[in-house]
Amino acid sequence: MAKVLKIRELGFYWETLDPFLFCAYHQDNFPKGNENLGPDAEFLKGRITGNDFTKKDEFRMYHGQKVPGFPGHPHAGFETVTLVEKGFADHSDSLGAKGRFGNGDVQWMTAGKGILHSEMFPLVHQDQPNPLVLFQLWLNLPSRSKKVEPHFKMFWNEDIPVEHIQDENANKIQIKLIAGKLCKNKALAPTPDSFAAKAENHLQIWRISMEANAKWKLPASSASTNKMLFFYSGSEIEVDGFSIEAGHSLTLNPAEEVEINNGNEAAEFLFLEGMPINEPVVQQGPFVANSRNEMMEVINTYQQTQFGGWPFDEYEKVHAKDAGRFAQHADGKMEYPPAK
Template identity: 65%
Template sequence: MAAIIKIKPLGFPWETSDPFLFCAYHEDQYPKGNGKLGPDASLEGRNIGQDFTLKDGWRMYHGTKIPGFPAHPHRGFETVTIAQKGLVDHSDSLGAAGRFGNGDVQWMTAGKGVQHSEMFPLLHTEKKNPFLLFQIWLNLPRDKKMVEPHFKMLWSEEVPKIKKQDEHGYATEVTLIAGKLDDITAPSQPLIPGQQIQIMKSLYGLSK
């Protein structure tokens, strides 16, 4: 019997099974930055505020001057954000703010509710700003849906990269964000609620 039960093309939104609620994949070839974290290009012809059309290789999403997703709420689930290329500026209603990217991962438990912003700053003004982000939404069990919101950063250098080669010489690299593979274990899951917020404030010199 084949291990593969069914093959279906990926549409939007992706069809998922619990605990997976939603998967988002964003790949944009952003142009040079304008020195104000936005694109050094005309925004004419774009549906600003709702720009999901891949025009000239990139999108503004819900951003008006900087690409990304301005303040929006989450509740009752977790988001795992893998910023493979480019940068993400995070800020939230808990008072935390920071910048991550180029392989970093953010694991956020929304719990009883949090409002946050995810913007994609275009820092490079002399060259293009390629961007690649993958995000998974994970459902929380019923008895965990109202936990205190918190998040943890998994910095790129802390996340195991496991390389495998099969009998035909084909190589595969696995980025281990959660769980265990062979004898290698992924970084620990989010810390005690509220503890990581204080760590982020310390890292970015924010007031306590």
């Protein structure tokens, strides 16, 4: 049987399979920051600030006016899993929670019945550039979980399990486990009502790094899952007789072991797998429901309640330059990465 079912070129938004909705990949070479943690005014000339998705001077402002990012906006009916490999993200939400995470950290947020949050990308360094590499996955929720209480959890980089492998020629492969398990390693527990919290959903989110010329076999799994590999950085790989350049996704046969033969440059991948939810998906902007009637209910709730309203002084909320990595939860509990 074929091991590679489909090969697709990657765009800004990466097309995914059920239970995932899509993946947004952000790679921006932000300049030095100013006192407001944004770029100097010279970099804002010629941009439509507030809706800037054109990569000018190697970065975008997205919906930010002074600081790049996504000011306060709503979500309901799904989960966001945000991997910040380089740079930082400042989180604030309608529950009064806030935090700064980055340089390998992951935030897992179950939006459930509805939450407002902001995701800003502070340029904390004023003496050097502020590169950003960020993935945000939208993970659907089954109908029974679409109205759970919103909740977020931090996976600090220091705590995330990593599997280290060497091939027969001592080339190194590294697999960072955001969700799922591999060999003797198991990912951290997600939020309590997450789709990933049930083992039978076989949810896997891995960040894979391979040295030049490395070979590795992606293991077979349940024949019922959807399985995708996103090759976003490197030169070329060979999989099941196909030569594939970076910038492509591969839909894989879940029941087959698949060998990845890397080319002459280091390569980076995002791997996703999960049991399909197999329910109708009605998406309107930041809301996901199972029917038009349910969508209207979500929109009406948001219009009437604003999901609790915005407790901060501005929607484009950033934290102090020297705040460091932290999370303050809705109950006031403070959390920090583990000490080195």
